[in-house]
Amino acid sequence: MKIKSLLAQEILDSRGNPTIECVTTLEDGSIGWAAIPSGASTGKYEAVELRDSDPKRFNGSGVLKAVENVNTKILSAVAGLDAEDHKKLDQTMIELDGTENKANLGANAILSVSLSVA
Template structure:
């Protein structure tokens, strides 16, 4: 009841109106896990490569249809019938399928989308919230939320030199 039956990927728009990939993992018991992988506005020199189409006539080259195609044609056939709770095996397969240190063949967006959708499907199948599934059954707290309240640098069209101003609650008993 926790084996992967199918994987579907699609191009969606993120909160800034940029294309990103959304992946759904369907299990043989009817459970679904879904994840979207929006990108940041700037990338570091050691970050994994986000696969973009480069077709200037489609979202100014920012489309992710190649990443979607990689999920459907390369990744899905390799993950069918694998137990969704074996995250380590699934992530190893994803990295081996890509075969590059920076995920440039399949795209980090395709790989991360599948990996995160798998984790969501597994947590849904077991009936645990994602944070508890990842943190273990003894996990008793949610991760502390951090919110970005002002963007600058390459994130925004302004002259603020600092890239992000974030706030984080401290000392809160609960959320």
């Protein structure tokens, strides 16, 4: 079944940190949902969580930019893909991002979509 829509929003995780929730709807009306944890590790080889850096919102830790990436750029790239071809879904998002550490779209944006389709 093909991916019809994605809808992401900013939520708070169990530690009160902003993170992403994503709902995926398939063409047959089935729905997948995922709320991902915010990352706690910050090693130099870690995938990058996209944060807003707006000191007025959650001391710069908001994820509205990553949410927007899911709802626009990622949706445009994955709408119509077969939800059962997870390798193609993930590869499409990785190629769209274009960085080794997922800094453009945000690892948080990519993970939320990947898990909500799984």
